[in-house]
Amino acid sequence: MSELLTIGEVARRSGVAASALRFYEQRGLIVSERAGSGHRRYRRPVLRRIAFIVFAQKVGLTLDEIAAELSKLPGGRVPGRRDWAHLSSAWSSRIDERIAELERLKAGLTECIGCGCLSLDRCRLANPGDRAAARGPGPRFWMGDPPPDR
Numbered sequence: 001m002s003e004l005l006t007i008g009e010v011a012r013r014s015g016v017a018a019s020a021l022r023f024y025e026q027r028g029l030i031v032s033e034r035a036g037s038g039h040r041r042y043r044r045p046v047l048r049r050i051a052f053i054v055f056a057q058k059v060g061l062t063l064d065e066i067a068a069e070l071s072k073l074p075g076g077r078v079p080g081r082r083d084w085a086h087l088s089s090a091w092s093s094r095i096d097e098r099i100a101e102l103e104r105l106k107a108g109l110t111e112c113i114g115c116g117c118l119s120l121d122r123c124r125l126a127n128p129g130d131r132a133a134a135r136g137p138g139p140r141f142w143m144g145d146p147p148p149d150r
Helices: 007-014 018-026 046-059 063-070 081-107 121-126 128-135
Strands: 004-006 040-043
Touching (some): 007 018
16 A cells, blocks of 8 residues: 555545645645656545545634644644544534524524515514514524514
């Protein structure tokens, strides 16, 4: 098994497009070495970094946040389980927030979302006179605001 992988091999193994790998490298999230031909070659541990990047994006982290997290990893050795656990330990509340947001979205599929259109019969009950607008712009109930008291 070769220590260095081509960009095609990394793309195949990680499930991430080669264009995304080049973008991640441009952003400093991953690194490659250049072969004599100028082609990118990646060390095998890059697969773990890419998996971390994909997972972190699914959690909702931006690429800047991911870069900040990755910068906390040790530079002189391959990160271990404890390193990855340390990085992801603070994400629990963020995941809980996403779950709550998705539950609100699911519940709002057939309900008034507080957007101010007042086109559904239910909106006239949940948001009479568009009272949600006083709380700010956007779909207030999807964003977590409770419907106003009737």
